[in-house]
Amino acid sequence: MILDDIIRSTGERVGNLKTLPALNPETLPHRSLAAAIRACRGKNAIIAEVKYASPSRGRIHDGSTPEAIALEFVAAGATGLSVLTEPTFFGGSTENLIRARRAVSVPILRKDFIIDERQLAETRLLGADAVLLIARVLGNRLAAFVDEAQVIGLEPLVEVHGRGEMERALATEASLIGINNRDLRTLTTDLSTTIRLAEVARDEGRLVISESGIIWPYDVRNLRRHCDAFLIGSAIMSARDRRRKLEGFVFA
Template sequence: MNILDKIIIDKREEVASKKKLIPLSYLVKSPLLEREALSLSQSILDGSGIIAEFKRRSPSKQVINHRDGIIEVVRGYENAGASGISVLTDTKYFGGSLDDLIQARDHLNIPLLRKEFIIDPYQIYEAKAFGADAILLIAAVLSPEEVTLFSQLAHELDVEVLLEVHNEDELKRSDLDHVDLIGVNNRNLKTFEVSLETSKKLSSMIPDDKIKISESGISSVESILTLKQFGHKGFLIGENFMKSDDPGKSAAEFIVALGYEN
């Protein structure tokens, strides 16, 4: 059993427990369900294209940053000129939480992406109830029917969808009609090997009306300039910023080097 399979098994148990503790009927009463979401798509097109991520740890790297708190980091990212913020909410493997998500929402004026292993509609209501403007759907762990249904539900809740793919098969079998952004994860979630060639290879297969996002393994301005030649508009960067002494400052220097004023 690979790490992704184990994560999904644990996630199903976690969601089942949450449903008992906090029923859907409670989530739908959240005042944030009526909040007008910010468009991550538009923010990417209008700005730097950087989606800066708050991530404490990961299964591949273990501890990345346990020093800096969520508010300090996301404020730093916004001031740096990020187009959006990604917040990991998985606790067991990434050290995140829904509390991180709602704290970030309370202190941000830019779009917020909930990065999570979503396997149940409940989590989409949860994302909206805790302040997310967009959600991540991972094609590797969902059926084509689930991608369609989850994307439609997200749009009903005024939440954008970033569909993550890792290879040509995942891209071809997914219904892309109801997703807003397509992310190419350069990290193989089964082996954790990283290659930017994945983003380059899949770029020509992504419809032109979808915003292309490159995820994972991006650590240099040169990489982004190269990926832009392949049509990528957005770039999700977490570890490169989070492992530094000052994630916000690191992001600011990176974005300035790209040619954007913060």
């Protein structure tokens, strides 16, 4: 299973992380992704992803720097950015996040496979404002990771794919719930996943972000009454004209 391979690789990478210094969240700048989504008016809230590769598509993009991509995305109307930092399967790096952060002022989400609390401190020190926590990966450790993220000034985006994972997510204090339309085990996508799961989260006052498989502006139009924002990566990064592609989603 590809997810097992990713987690195994992540474990090896995390094993090389040194113990990081204690953080004082008040000394580090923070931009709220949740607040940016709530404040979005007259357009769709799009979290555009800096993503160079994926297990399902292989290499997606070469050539442009993280700074150039980040600036392009913000100019096209992105509400926030997601930056992949997983190196082996997604072609990401922590350096990409640092460089994107220096270039723009919108909230930035670190997207990686978080399995160790040291990664949370690292995420904050890198300059991210939010961090992806995958319910399937963390299991019964999810609530503890949500709490720790919030203590150090990170907004956790808890990612779910099924009802059981949604129940675990709603048992935490996370205000951001990401519904992944892609099954991480099979890599197949089904946009109706967002429709099936979103209502219960929104009834609980959480912000819902639809993730994966969003390819065309009409996907956004069909889903937007069910969610508050969209996280889109491959469809934008693989486009010949990234700015125009993103604007199509923002103003769909």
